[in-house]
Amino acid sequence: MIIRFLPLKNIFFVLSIALLVSSNGYSQVEPVCGFVATPEAQERFERLLPQIKKYEQEYYNKSLSRSSTAISSIPIKAHILRTSSGTGGLTVTQLNDAIANMNAYYANAYIEFFLCDGINYIDDSTYYDFETNEQSALTSGNNVNNVINIYFANTVTSSDSGGGLCGYAYFPGGPEVILMDNGCAINGSTLPHEMGHFFALYHTHGPSNSALTTELVNGTNCDSNGDLICDTPADPQLSYSNVTGACNYIGTDTDANGDTFVPDPQNIMSYSRKECRTLFSPQQYARIYATFQTSRNNLSCPSFNVAFDANYTRDCSNSLTVNFTDSSVGATSWQWDIDGDDIIDYTTQNPTHVYNEGVFDVTLTISNGTSSLTKVYSELIEVGSNPINTTQLLFTLTTDNWPAETTWEFKDSNDIVLYSGGPYIEGTHDFTTFNETFNIVADECYTLTVSDSYGDGICCASGTGSYELKTLENVVIATGGDYGFGEETYMSNQSLGVDDYFIKNKISVYPNPTNSILNITLNQNSNLPDSYKIYNMLGQLIDTKEINNISHLKIETSTLNNGMYFIKIFKDDQFTSIPFIKN
Numbered sequence: 001m002i003i004r005f006l007p008l009k010n011i012f013f014v015l016s017i018a019l020l021v022s023s024n025g026y027s028q029v030e031p032v033c034g035f036v037a038t039p040e041a042q043e044r045f046e047r048l049l050p051q052i053k054k055y056e057q058e059y060y061n062k063s064l065s066r067s068s069t070a071i072s073s074i075p076i077k078a079h080i081l082r083t084s085s086g087t088g089g090l091t092v093t094q095l096n097d098a099i100a101n102m103n104a105y106y107a108n109a110y111i112e113f114f115l116c117d118g119i120n121y122i123d124d125s126t127y128y129d130f131e132t133n134e135q136s137a138l139t140s141g142n143n144v145n146n147v148i149n150i151y152f153a154n155t156v157t158s159s160d161s162g163g164g165l166c167g168y169a170y171f172p173g174g175p176e177v178i179l180m181d182n183g184c185a186i187n188g189s190t191l192p193h194e195m196g197h198f199f200a201l202y203h204t205h206g207p208s209n210s211a212l213t214t215e216l217v218n219g220t221n222c223d224s225n226g227d228l229i230c231d232t233p234a235d236p237q238l239s240y241s242n243v244t245g246a247c248n249y250i251g252t253d254t255d256a257n258g259d260t261f262v263p264d265p266q267n268i269m270s271y272s273r274k275e276c277r278t279l280f281s282p283q284q285y286a287r288i289y290a291t292f293q294t295s296r297n298n299l300s301c302p303s304f305n306v307a308f309d310a311n312y313t314r315d316c317s318n319s320l321t322v323n324f325t326d327s328s329v330g331a332t333s334w335q336w337d338i339d340g341d342d343i344i345d346y347t348t349q350n351p352t353h354v355y356n357e358g359v360f361d362v363t364l365t366i367s368n369g370t371s372s373l374t375k376v377y378s379e380l381i382e383v384g385s386n387p388i389n390t391t392q393l394l395f396t397l398t399t400d401n402w403p404a405e406t407t408w409e410f411k412d413s414n415d416i417v418l419y420s421g422g423p424y425i426e427g428t429h430d431f432t433t434f435n436e437t438f439n440i441v442a443d444e445c446y447t448l449t450v451s452d453s454y455g456d457g458i459c460c461a462s463g464t465g466s467y468e469l470k471t472l473e474n475v476v477i478a479t480g481g482d483y484g485f486g487e488e489t490y491m492s493n494q495s496l497g498v499d500d501y502f503i504k505n506k507i508s509v510y511p512n513p514t515n516s517i518l519n520i521t522l523n524q525n526s527n528l529p530d531s532y533k534i535y536n537m538l539g540q541l542i543d544t545k546e547i548n549n550i551s552h553l554k555i556e557t558s559t560l561n562n563g564m565y566f567i568k569i570f571k572d573d574q575f576t577s578i579p580f581i582k583n
Helices: 040-067 092-109 133-142 188-198 282-295 501-505
Strands: 003-005 013-020 072-082 111-121 128-129 148-153 155-156 165-169 179-180 306-309 320-324 332-339 352-356 358-366 372-383 386-388 393-396 407-413 417-421 433-439 445-452 466-471 476-480 486-493 507-512 517-521 531-536 539-548 554-556 563-571 573-582
Touching: 013 352, 040 372, 040 407, 092 111, 092 188, 092 282, 128 332, 128 507, 133 148, 133 179, 133 417, 155 179, 165 433, 179 188, 282 563, 306 358, 320 358, 320 372, 320 517, 352 358, 352 372, 393 407, 407 486, 417 433, 433 554, 466 507, 476 486, 501 563, 501 573, 507 573, 517 563
Parallel strands: 072 111, 072 148, 128 155, 148 179, 386 486
Antiparallel strands: 003 486, 013 165, 072 372, 155 165, 165 179, 306 320, 320 352, 332 358, 358 372, 393 433, 393 466, 407 417, 407 445, 445 486, 466 476, 507 517, 517 554, 531 539, 531 563, 563 573
């Protein structure tokens, strides 16, 4: 079965404003964020998390397989504010160093930043010492569309509180703008911190700066409280008063269970000392990657940009000929990796390639003779499909409590809609089950698309809706509900090939995160996997074991260090990789 996740709609969410640290020795003012986010906006973001988590899974698979290390290039427009006489302002060296430092962090999320069309110097003493209520006037005549506009000011001050600010940014859906105080821009951690907000990362202490986090130390509610990230420890809000100069936490706060917090003073998204913040966690990298794929992948530099089109991107036969057409701007040379193996396959501008069955990333790197840009189109080409052998398909859909958001279509290979349903009626079709029968013919390809207009699927934010597609013979082809804006399933009605053990057995692991026993679950305990291997985030083998009986499906993880791991489960010549977190 091949599944593609539909694009995520933008969401608006104003983000953080970090207060400046005083330069008077160690009598610092604690950094505070002006987090302008209504409860409704926070709820909307959390409802969209299922779609983001789909791409986080893609990130984990990408990290484990090491199939492609290509990094996508993201444009920055630097606006340096100076006095009316042209004095002051961030230097070119300081700017380049700040971008290079940020790139060193974000490479692990498979993205990098480059300066688009040089520096825009704004010589106006009005904005040199910037106040937040001047943003509209400043940006209206200077912003460049579809790039990250970063404004570097001598100082930044909150017009509401009068306090000095290190910087602020916006969640996806807000302006593509970041404001930075020059001193904070070059401290090594604040610019990556603000860019983290741009890619939908919360502070490690969660969305509130005025209340103790509700995330528990034991991690049992880590995916719904705090920063919604499970490999960052619960954080009571770090500060200069509870983190020493040696970057050790000395606080004594406890959570709702009475457990003492053990936060990470090194995390970039914390309020720890600026010099202590040196890392993102693996799941934070996954969140950055997922946000780029879903809501920040529209960024492009007007004069130098990498882009291309393909005449076909999917087919349910066993081969597909694809013609690629370069639509880049400013390119004089091209390098194509058309199958995600980090090997250059073509150097012509518009290559043609014949694909066999599989799902493939496509990467194009262009050069203008001086600089290079790269863009990775993740899982762009999909060849082959789930083989079935039947005359009818049975489709069952149970709505959540927002049925007007749900629609579906069943199409043939000519994109002709054969069957469809929804949107359903609010107040009438809430939590209602619909059953449909699809008559199909042999030697034909079909696509089922299930969509949600709000972007939170039919499970599990607003009830436990679900859908299932199976053959007349009761073979399940697809099932789901936690699909964000939607997902597609491709199938071809032909003689059955080799059974897909992992699809039929619906293998998963729980609890995830775990602090002791990790269980492998499957539909048929009479047909066990052959073995498993556990890898860390560096791809190093940590453990391996044959599975000879049901007891071997219980895995002791207490000896593992806390962090992200992957369990690779094998059956014959097939395997599946599942990420899990050890707390």
